[in-house]
Amino acid sequence: MFEYRFGGNGELSGHNLGNLMLKALDHLSVRPLEAINLIRNLLKVDAQLIPMSELPVDLMAIDEHGHEIYGEVNIDQLATPPQELMLTPKGAGDAGSGTGH
Known part of the structure; x- marks a missing residue:
């Protein structure tokens, strides 16, 4: 589900769902590692993910x-x-x- 990429010609075309979820959490001022952990808990994913950077x-x-x-x-x-x-x-x-x- 995280890898789902929107098709068509709309505003979301080409973007994947996982990145959009992380972007939404970024707008809520959640640090990248916290955002990843929130999504892991929400989706009950048992994988260790490390953000590329803590800075934008x-x-x-x-x-x-x-x-x-x-x-x-x-x-x-x-x-x-x-x-x-x-x-x-x-x-x-x-x-x-x-x-x-």
Whole structure:
């Protein structure tokens, strides 16, 4: 269920349910590790998950042309695998576009 990815052309298109649940808890000012533990308890999941960071970060890729691509959904849409993949401080990319050049 956590891996379910919304289809179609709507606002949630391309996003997965697990990330949306974690984002909702983030908006409630819950630390990432606390959010993961809340969801584990809610869904009765017996798996140990560790957050990538306790600080707000964005996933960023460098495409084959050297352009910076921000966000999982935008990175998933690349025609070829990224040259690099990293975490960057939240908001480092262009606001709203998901891509940077």
